[in-house]
Amino acid sequence: MxxxxxxxxxxxxxxxxxxxxxxxxxxxxxxxxxxxxxxxxxxxxxxxxxxxxxxxxxxxxxxxxxxxxxxxxxxxxxxxxxxxxxxxxxxxxxxxxxxxxxxxxxxHAEELRRAWSADPDPVVASAGWALTAERVARKPEGLDLAGLLDVIEAEMKGAPNRLQWAMNNCLAQIGIEHAEHRARAIDIGERLAVLKDYPTSPGCTSPFAPVWINEMVRRQHGN
Structure with missing residues (x-):
């Protein structure tokens, strides 16, 4: 059957x-x-x-x-x-x-997040970073946010597309959710310029981290 x-x-x-x-x-x-x-x-x-x-x-x-x-x-x-x-x-x-x-x-999500983030296969690593971005937003306790920014600053610019996208998402989530790291996250985004020219439909928010961060923070504060 x-x-x-x-x-x-x-x-x-x-x-x-x-x-x-x-x-x-x-x-x-x-x-x-x-x-x-x-x-x-x-x-x-x-x-x-x-x-x-x-x-x-x-x-x-x-x-x-x-x-x-x-x-x-x-x-x-x-x-x-x-x-x-x-x-x-x-x-x-x-x-x-x-x-x-x-x-x-x-x-096993947390164990896999740690293992995948450090995997040499960029597709697997992108899954680890996607899980990290989710934790940054929902359950950041225990994460080294400054350390994550160090890795993003050093590696995001040259990362393959899917890994770069996941790292950029993580960068944006750090800037959106954690005010103490916001200025550095925006600065990293500005200097690396990843996805700065990404085509964005009218009414949609650009995935360029500085624009994304500022827009989400503006919405959170109702400005």
Whole structure:
């Protein structure tokens, strides 16, 4: 029955394939053509099914892996299992969802954050920095924020794109959430000029850290 269920789901995912969605997704490095709202609707119907989630993941298909993330039990995975999954998750959306929807809710999240942040693979390291940025914003106790700024100052400018993006997010979160480090965070952002010219849609905030920090602080204070 489990195999039949997997087969049925794979057929359904194939039926959701949209060439225009694939074109947009592939520009961001994601090799699938399923509209994410439709994918979430499938997940809502299936509800939590850990065994099916594992089978979907094993297919290696990007849309199937995104669905697996939505229907799995985040706390059911072991540390090494998550480490292997992240290293196999080369599509950016799969990596982002795995980190945000699964690893963050797993008991091994802090251990993996430390290990991944220092990993020589920049894609793995970016996941560690994404978890660090989240901790900076939500649970900074025990973090060496000045030390994080030292690393960002030394390494962000030359980091590969996905790692650079995650480090920049961490820089911005330090500046937004921790007033005592705000001036230094803005100064680092100004000097490194990472994402300064990033195209930003009207009404959206630039990811350039000094602009991002100042705008979020302004909103927090209602100015």
């Amino acid at each position: 489990a195999e039949t269920t997997l087969a049925e789901v794979m057929v359904e995912l194939a039926g959701l394939e949209d060439p225009r969605a694939r074109e947009v997704n592939e520009r961001h490095g994601d090799d699938h053509g399923v509209n994410l709202s439709r994918l979430r609707a499938v997940a809502k119907r299936l509800k939590t099914q850990q065994d099916l989630a594992c089978q979907l993941w094993e297919t290696g298909d990007t849309a199937a892996r995104l669905l697996a993330i939505l229907i799995c039990r985040p706390k059911a995975f072991g540390r090494d299992e998550l480490d292997g999954m992240l290293r196999a998750a080369r599509a950016p959306k799969v990596q982002d969802w795995l980190v945000n929807y699964v690893v963050r809710k797993n008991p």
